[in-house]
Every structure is written in C-alpha cells, then in structure tokens.
C-alpha cells in the first residue's frame with residue numbers, strides 16, 4: 001500500500017466485552033513478539049505480540065474510564081479492562097512518546113506484520129518457534145542474540 005494511503009487509514013480495537021474501544025491512526029511504529037516474564041505472567045500467555053504507536057495517533061472511542069492501570073514495574077504501567085480483564089496497553093518510561101497495544105485487542109489489519117522477538121532468551125521451552133524473525137534478548141531484552149533457528153522437523 002502506498003505510504004500516503006496508510007497514513008489516511010485508521011483501525012479500531014478494544015477489549016473483549018466491548019466497553020473499551022480505541023482508534024489508532026496508521027502507520028504503527030513497530031510490531032514485536034515479547035517473551036519477557038512480566039508479559040507472560042500478566043497475560044497468562046506463552047508470549048505477547050505488541051504494536052507501538054505514537055501517542056498522538058491514539059485515542060479512545062469509548063470506555064477510557066473502564067481502563068485499570070497498574071505499575072507492572074518501577075518504569076512501566078499496564079492497562080486492562082476492569083470488566084473483562086483484557087490486557088490492552090503498556091506505557092513505559094523508555095518510550096515516553098509511545099503507547100504499546102496488544103496486537104490481538106485489534107481485530108483489524110494494522111498493516112504491519114510482527115518484525116522481531118524481544119526478550120527471546122526467556123522464551124518458554126514448550127513452544128517451538130520456527131520463524132526467521134530477528135531475535136533479541138540480554139538483560140535489556142533488546143540486544144541482538146544469535147539463537148539458531150531450528151531447521152524444521
């Protein structure tokens with residue numbers, strides 16, 4: 001799609017019960033799979049796929065008052081629906097201009113496929129990932145790591 005066509009497109013998302021809806025103006029800045037312990041535990045999932053957008057390109061359509069925020073670390077807050085519990089948002093000190101949004105809370109095509117794995121060295125051992133996306137890890141989760149991609153079974 002042409003860049004200016006992307007810039008005229010917006011997508012909507014929200015929580016499972018429908019009380020919270022947001023709108024994002026494309027393009028998104030990035031999309032990544034996160035394997036950090038916090039994402040896995042808080043969402044009860046093997047990993048979590050996020051996309052990041054400029055805060056100026058994000059807005060609520062409804063339900064802002066139904067978002068519960070909590071400090072998931074000293075430097076980050078996460079927001080979920082107080083009614084259905086759907087994890088939706090992440091705000092981090094390291095990304096002051098961005099809001100991070102759970103990919104699966106958006107039912108539309110965000111025109112950006114996942115590009116990389118972060119905190120990959122903490123990934124669960126019960127799920128085999130065979131993709132060829134770049135893997136990052138280390139103490140900050142964002143250092144390139146050379147974990148060989150399994151050659152298939």
Ligand SMILES: [Zn+2]
Nearest residue numbers: 015017081084
């Ligand atoms: Zn909800």
Ligand SMILES: [Zn+2]
Nearest residue numbers: 034035036039
């Ligand atoms: Zn994470």
